[in-house]
Amino acid sequence: MRNPIWGFVLLVFIFFSLMSDHFFDYRNFQNILVQTSTIGLIALGMTLVMINGNIDLSVGATLALAAAFAVDVQSWAMFATWGNWQILPAVCLALLVGLLMGAINGFIVWKTGVDAFIVTLGAMLGIRGLVFVYTGESSFYAMNFAYSDFSALSVGPLPVLAVIFLVCTLIVHLVLSRTVHGRNTYAVGGNREAAVNAGIRVGPHMMVNFMIIGFLAALSGVLLSTQMGAATPNLGRDYELWVITAVVLGGTKLTGGKGDIIGTLGGVLAIGILRNGMNLMQVPAFYVYVILGSILIAVLFLDKRFNRTEDGGLRL
Amino acid sequence: MNEKLEPALRLKGIVKTFPGVRALDGVDFEVMPGEVHALLGENGAGKSTLMKVLAGMYQPDEGQIIIAGQPVRMTTPIEAKAQGVVLIHQELSLVPEMSAAENIYLGELPLKSFGRVDWTTLYERSNAILERLNCNFRGEVTVVNLSIANQQMVEIARALTVDARVVVFDEPTASLTDAEKVVLFEIINDLKARGVGIVYISHRMDEIFTLSDRITVLRDGSYRGTLTTADTNEDEVTRLMIGRSLDLSRDTATPTLGETVLEVRNLTCAPLYRDISFSVRAGEVVGFYGLVGAGRTEIAETLFGLRSADSGEILIDGEKVQIGSPPDAIALGISLVPENRKEQGLVLSMNCRDNMTLPQVQNLASGPFVSSSAENEIFDKYREKLEIKTPSWRQTVRVLSGGNQQKIVIGKWLSMQPRVLIVDEPTRGIDVGSKSEIHALLRALAAQGYAVIVISSEMPEVLRVSDRIVAMYNGRIMREFTADLVTEDSLVQAISGIKATEVA
Amino acid sequence: MLLNRLKAGGPAIAKQGILVAFILFMIVFSFMSDRFLTPDNIMSVFRQSAIIGVMALGVTIVVIGGNLDLSVGSMLSFATVLVVDLHDKVGPELAIPIMVLATLCLGAINGFLIGILRLNSLIVTLGMLSAIQGLVLIYSGGQNVDIVDQRGTWFAIFGRGSVLGIAAPIIIFGLLAILFHVIMTTTPFGRKVYAVGGNPTASVFSGIPRSRIVFTTYLISALCVAVAAIILGSRVMGSQNNVGQGYELQVLAAVILGGTSLLGGAGSILKTVLGVLMLAFIQNGLILMGQPYYTQWLVTWVVIIVAVWLDVAAKRGRLFSPIA
Amino acid sequence: DTVRIGITQNNVGIDSYQTTYERAFIAAAEANPDVEVIVLDAGGDVARQISQMQDLIQQQVDAIIIWPTDGQALVPAVRNAHNAGIPVVVTNSNIAEAGMDFIAAFSGPNNIQQGIYSAEMMCDALGGEGQIVQITGMPGYTTAIERQQGFDERLAEMCPDVTQLDIQPGDWNRERAQRTMETFLTRFDTIDGVYSGDDNMGVGALNAAIDAGRAEGMVFIGATNFAVGYDAMARGEYWGSVYQSPVDDAEAALQTALDVLAGEDVPKLNYFDTPKITQENMDEFDRPVF
Ligand SMILES: Nc1ncnc2c1ncn2[C@@H]1O[C@H](COP(=O)(O)OP(=O)(O)OP(=O)(O)O)[C@@H](O)[C@H]1O
Ligand SMILES: Nc1ncnc2c1ncn2[C@@H]1O[C@H](COP(=O)(O)OP(=O)(O)OP(=O)(O)O)[C@@H](O)[C@H]1O
Numbered sequence A: 001m002r003n004p005i006w007g008f009v010l011l012v013f014i015f016f017s018l019m020s021d022h023f024f025d026y027r028n029f030q031n032i033l034v035q036t037s038t039i040g041l042i043a044l045g046m047t048l049v050m051i052n053g054n055i056d057l058s059v060g061a062t063l064a065l066a067a068a069f070a071v072d073v074q075s076w077a078m079f080a081t082w083g084n085w086q087i088l089p090a091v092c093l094a095l096l097v098g099l100l101m102g103a104i105n106g107f108i109v110w111k112t113g114v115d116a117f118i119v120t121l122g123a124m125l126g127i128r129g130l131v132f133v134y135t136g137e138s139s140f141y142a143m144n145f146a147y148s149d150f151s152a153l154s155v156g157p158l159p160v161l162a163v164i165f166l167v168c169t170l171i172v173h174l175v176l177s178r179t180v181h182g183r184n185t186y187a188v189g190g191n192r193e194a195a196v197n198a199g200i201r202v203g204p205h206m207m208v209n210f211m212i213i214g215f216l217a218a219l220s221g222v223l224l225s226t227q228m229g230a231a232t233p234n235l236g237r238d239y240e241l242w243v244i245t246a247v248v249l250g251g252t253k254l255t256g257g258k259g260d261i262i263g264t265l266g267g268v269l270a271i272g273i274l275r276n277g278m279n280l281m282q283v284p285a286f287y288v289y290v291i292l293g294s295i296l297i298a299v300l301f302l303d304k305r306f307n308r309t310e311d312g313g314l315r316l
Numbered sequence B: 001m002n003e004k005l006e007p008a009l010r011l012k013g014i015v016k017t018f019p020g021v022r023a024l025d026g027v028d029f030e031v032m033p034g035e036v037h038a039l040l041g042e043n044g045a046g047k048s049t050l051m052k053v054l055a056g057m058y059q060p061d062e063g064q065i066i067i068a069g070q071p072v073r074m075t076t077p078i079e080a081k082a083q084g085v086v087l088i089h090q091e092l093s094l095v096p097e098m099s100a101a102e103n104i105y106l107g108e109l110p111l112k113s114f115g116r117v118d119w120t121t122l123y124e125r126s127n128a129i130l131e132r133l134n135c136n137f138r139g140e141v142t143v144v145n146l147s148i149a150n151q152q153m154v155e156i157a158r159a160l161t162v163d164a165r166v167v168v169f170d171e172p173t174a175s176l177t178d179a180e181k182v183v184l185f186e187i188i189n190d191l192k193a194r195g196v197g198i199v200y201i202s203h204r205m206d207e208i209f210t211l212s213d214r215i216t217v218l219r220d221g222s223y224r225g226t227l228t229t230a231d232t233n234e235d236e237v238t239r240l241m242i243g244r245s246l247d248l249s250r251d252t253a254t255p256t257l258g259e260t261v262l263e264v265r266n267l268t269c270a271p272l273y274r275d276i277s278f279s280v281r282a283g284e285v286v287g288f289y290g291l292v293g294a295g296r297t298e299i300a301e302t303l304f305g306l307r308s309a310d311s312g313e314i315l316i317d318g319e320k321v322q323i324g325s326p327p328d329a330i331a332l333g334i335s336l337v338p339e340n341r342k343e344q345g346l347v348l349s350m351n352c353r354d355n356m357t358l359p360q361v362q363n364l365a366s367g368p369f370v371s372s373s374a375e376n377e378i379f380d381k382y383r384e385k386l387e388i389k390t391p392s393w394r395q396t397v398r399v400l401s402g403g404n405q406q407k408i409v410i411g412k413w414l415s416m417q418p419r420v421l422i423v424d425e426p427t428r429g430i431d432v433g434s435k436s437e438i439h440a441l442l443r444a445l446a447a448q449g450y451a452v453i454v455i456s457s458e459m460p461e462v463l464r465v466s467d468r469i470v471a472m473y474n475g476r477i478m479r480e481f482t483a484d485l486v487t488e489d490s491l492v493q494a495i496s497g498i499k500a501t502e503v504a
Numbered sequence C: 001m002l003l004n005r006l007k008a009g010g011p012a013i014a015k016q017g018i019l020v021a022f023i024l025f026m027i028v029f030s031f032m033s034d035r036f037l038t039p040d041n042i043m044s045v046f047r048q049s050a051i052i053g054v055m056a057l058g059v060t061i062v063v064i065g066g067n068l069d070l071s072v073g074s075m076l077s078f079a080t081v082l083v084v085d086l087h088d089k090v091g092p093e094l095a096i097p098i099m100v101l102a103t104l105c106l107g108a109i110n111g112f113l114i115g116i117l118r119l120n121s122l123i124v125t126l127g128m129l130s131a132i133q134g135l136v137l138i139y140s141g142g143q144n145v146d147i148v149d150q151r152g153t154w155f156a157i158f159g160r161g162s163v164l165g166i167a168a169p170i171i172i173f174g175l176l177a178i179l180f181h182v183i184m185t186t187t188p189f190g191r192k193v194y195a196v197g198g199n200p201t202a203s204v205f206s207g208i209p210r211s212r213i214v215f216t217t218y219l220i221s222a223l224c225v226a227v228a229a230i231i232l233g234s235r236v237m238g239s240q241n242n243v244g245q246g247y248e249l250q251v252l253a254a255v256i257l258g259g260t261s262l263l264g265g266a267g268s269i270l271k272t273v274l275g276v277l278m279l280a281f282i283q284n285g286l287i288l289m290g291q292p293y294y295t296q297w298l299v300t301w302v303v304i305i306v307a308v309w310l311d312v313a314a315k316r317g318r319l320f321s322p323i324a
Numbered sequence D: 001d002t003v004r005i006g007i008t009q010n011n012v013g014i015d016s017y018q019t020t021y022e023r024a025f026i027a028a029a030e031a032n033p034d035v036e037v038i039v040l041d042a043g044g045d046v047a048r049q050i051s052q053m054q055d056l057i058q059q060q061v062d063a064i065i066i067w068p069t070d071g072q073a074l075v076p077a078v079r080n081a082h083n084a085g086i087p088v089v090v091t092n093s094n095i096a097e098a099g100m101d102f103i104a105a106f107s108g109p110n111n112i113q114q115g116i117y118s119a120e121m122m123c124d125a126l127g128g129e130g131q132i133v134q135i136t137g138m139p140g141y142t143t144a145i146e147r148q149q150g151f152d153e154r155l156a157e158m159c160p161d162v163t164q165l166d167i168q169p170g171d172w173n174r175e176r177a178q179r180t181m182e183t184f185l186t187r188f189d190t191i192d193g194v195y196s197g198d199d200n201m202g203v204g205a206l207n208a209a210i211d212a213g214r215a216e217g218m219v220f221i222g223a224t225n226f227a228v229g230y231d232a233m234a235r236g237e238y239w240g241s242v243y244q245s246p247v248d249d250a251e252a253a254l255q256t257a258l259d260v261l262a263g264e265d266v267p268k269l270n271y272f273d274t275p276k277i278t279q280e281n282m283d284e285f286d287r288p289v290f
């Protein structure tokens, strides 16, 4: 692997295997996969958006909104006779809401030309407001245990949530590396003017990527709500920061034009393993903040050390 | 020209205004199929703007575009391309992290099912084009790893992806080597033979006269006339362009040389350059000539404190000095006009004046504040001296034409009153009028006692301005010539790596 | 002529976008509540905005220099906890300088990592956000800190004192805003910050010590946080470990509302003040109207986008973006 | 032999209460040689708490104590533990109704009851009539919601002549509450009383009123008596609050878990006592340590 993050993943993996009795255990690996799937799904979308040279800070709120829909719609009177099938329209609607939120962000970025950071910072507040309007600030819960049982299902040795995450990872990886849309994602982020000159419709293109991340955030919200059998209005706070961190650790450039899904997967796993390992080692809560923060900076520093090419030896 | 033939493309009465600037003022222009039509004008005359109108990047305020007899409206570059109009940009328009092939077919990558890229077709086609262009690299390489010249070739390769009616080359040779130029000219002749109309923009008269069939001249955004190349000469074109003739002769007055100001001994920075020794005296212009990639820029960067050498010494006024940073260099009286004006020379978001006074802003303070009047004084002085065209000092440099931007950078370093002035490719993209002014200026500066180093890839330029010429090849100094002993042949041999002894 | 000037996109007009948005907003709100534009309320909003405002001044300078600072929220918690805790241990005359020094050290760490090691500022300050939050908790052991003698200490003047009827926080905020405005627009340092933010490479080629400038912007930002912490500590007379949580985004929103470009090289201190006031007036106005708190978030969403849109539209001379 | 008990807390460090709770819990566990504890903190994030539950189940601890970040959302996680044969004790704020079947016991204060107490004190203090405002905790969190619910319902029932002018959140943050109160003061010419979701915010509101010169005669009622609130009460500026000891809370939780493990018959709901504290009876209580 040319990406240093995988070296780091290996390192923490070995470290925790030695330090904790409970870490190197196949059920724990299942846990790690399920735990990373939430942030991981959003990170897939964030990789596209960031390669595009944009960013999306509203994902946490979108996740909460989708989770609220997924849980609430099940109890709508019109689906009362559907039995377990009432879950289907609920999930579809939730995913649709995610797409819609992404589309709104993308459309505003496209039409107003306001920086995505700003547009989605606004949306982060606004969509959270929508969540509170919709939920009336209390939690929703699913009457139907079939909903929360879904998250306990397994496909072979893997929990179904992990399978969904891995399948999505594969799809987004293929889209990014093999399709015209994926290649254009690099083009738009690498040199937007060149992309415009080449006739790529940059606006709609970026909007599609915002819709993809909206969809993935919503999917993540749905899966999270299956684990809870409920949706809470504060769900997903701060997730945007952890997602961005994971993506950057995975080697995607904040300025766009560079990055890949393999790296993002590494970044997500790195954070997931650290979190899980520190839980198992019972690191006191106060120190977890310091350790996570320091490791973030340290990885950035090492990455810079290993990949210092940009300035070509010039002292800038 | 054949009067019965329908022009491949016609522009009628094009007007385009920008805030505060009337960039195009009723310009007429036409290209016949199979014709190379050169477009000339000073920096900021509106050439690039006219071509951007043509390529659908700007909408004209007034006027008509007529293609094959039909008036058309093109609102995007892609529409223009569909009409067979291809523009090769003055500024590189490539995506650095993508492969050359993807860049060539950017925006129209060949498709398979499910929106997948058809890589086989993509590489086949682009490699065929690159072969036609005699490029020594393949479509698979990432653009960021290519030299500027090769990147330019990728840009040019785009013109060959469609069945073009008109291809516009906006200063394509600014960063090409002579060998690459030859290939480019072959391509142009090939296109021409196939009935494609070519618009060719360049500030290099020799190219214009070897390539073009007709010449249209713009001045200050307005149309000045069209000449048939065969029936005209450089002088006539120049007069049309700048309203006067140019004195192209070398100033022959023997300079009065002072003490040695700068001396470099055995400077090495592997693998960029090795064992570099030379000296420059007050009142002298030393030209560094070589191919792109010969390592001249790196020497300049070392002298300016931007790069550290592995070994060797630098002496100023006979004293050994350590230059660890640009401020050190500036304190020693060294100035560097860098080769890439947009990345290294200018803060594009700043206005003209602030850019010019940037290196000395600390010294222009009155009390804790920057003295605005002192700044304006400097700016006005050099704006006049270099004839910089800008509506006011408040204009952000981003919107100035390339040539005027370059003049701001030169003004910036002249205003530092340096003892050693290093200029790297000072006239890249600069019109003939300003070019000869800059040359005269460099001579005048030397006459005032400055030690001047000029790095250039243009032989006429080094020959005109230098008292001595240092020829470099592949990181080494091959030979030194004095102005009266140099010949074009020996210079060409030296920079191609043929040793002096072999010649003699 | 006016249209031409509007299109001219010079600095004079660039200001107008955000100003127009601000005035429009104030007019709309003053129709919706008759208490909105009373002197009392305006003073109260000014006073409330001082803490965010002072921090936003520092962050504006960091952003003009081409970087971000997300650590200011945690740093505010750190500084406030420290100054309040030390107040009772060593007295305010020692507590303040110790706290300022300690906060400057955190700023110096940011500055070192970003200015000198050239690490990405978003991620570094995100990491610092987390690390400093942990530091605060370790320092305080997770306990709230309080000043016991709340009525007797002169430390109270920063948050609660007033001069000629103007509250001390307003005076501090106002003076700092003017000071930083002057520094950024008229001094060599200000010019260099704009240059480094606009094009770091070209700045180095112009002999500007880029590393030192970036380093200094983070020191300034930390200094602003320290001042904000004094106002906050003095106003509240105590501190929780997470007082500053989420402030980084409010501060950033204010800076952005002020039209400062996240790309660096452009922005203005005075417009940041407008941005700060606008956010404070939104919060205040909606409570005056008796709206539920989440309306505030929805309104902020709309206002941020409309205001910044107007601002960029004024700069480019057309409403919709030229993106195809 | 020793028992291993895992605890996942809501958000240590957000306020002193939770920190003191954690300390007391660890101290109590250390005092007992037969107990080994695994102490985790969810940082206020439901998803993280769910992962911590998974991690604890995976480690096969003997019992889990959970301070839910959200009563609803933890139900499946608690159910998983239950299905894995691990008894779960819920502490401080309760799990939702649907989860009651899967827990061994709840131990903690009754937040709805606390809201009711506060409403009763407010009625007493105002003599049954007046205009009040309410400053709530962080929106969306159970404790905040329950206290508000208890207060609102009891107030309407007990003294319908007391009108609530407005309810706005103070996010458990004193400065935020101070700002909210300042705006209330501009907006309303008459405010007779202020109910705050905890004393930390209550003191913020008090500060605002003092600064505006309107604290005289205004009734401040809070909940979770903090040291600042206690002191303000001693100065006569603050009317009353609800006394709730994190030490009692922590010790009760551990004891409940141990009782469950010992196979004793434990009632489902173990509320510990959280009495009203007012200027009059404050001498009976120690000054809170947080
Ligand atoms: N986007 C813009 N906004 C404002 N003014 C502009 C803009 N683009 C170009 N101009 C102005 O229009 C004039 C023509 O510029 P143009 O780039 O066409 O010149 P040019 O002839 O190509 O010069 P050069 O030879 O230096 O490339 C210049 O004065 C330039 O400052
Ligand atoms: N031996 C080498 N190994 C690796 N790279 C080399 C080597 N020699 C040259 N180069 C590359 O070539 C570049 C030197 O080209 P550059 O354009 O700076 O040279 P120059 O002689 O100053 O040309 P000019 O000033 O005409 O543009 C370097 O940046 C480097 O990337």
Ligand SMILES: [Mg+2]
Pocket (backbone or CB within 6 Å): B047, B048, B049, B090, B401, B402
């Ligand atoms: Mg041009």
Ligand SMILES: [Mg+2]
Pocket (backbone or CB within 6 Å): B293, B296, B297, B298, B339
């Ligand atoms: Mg060079």
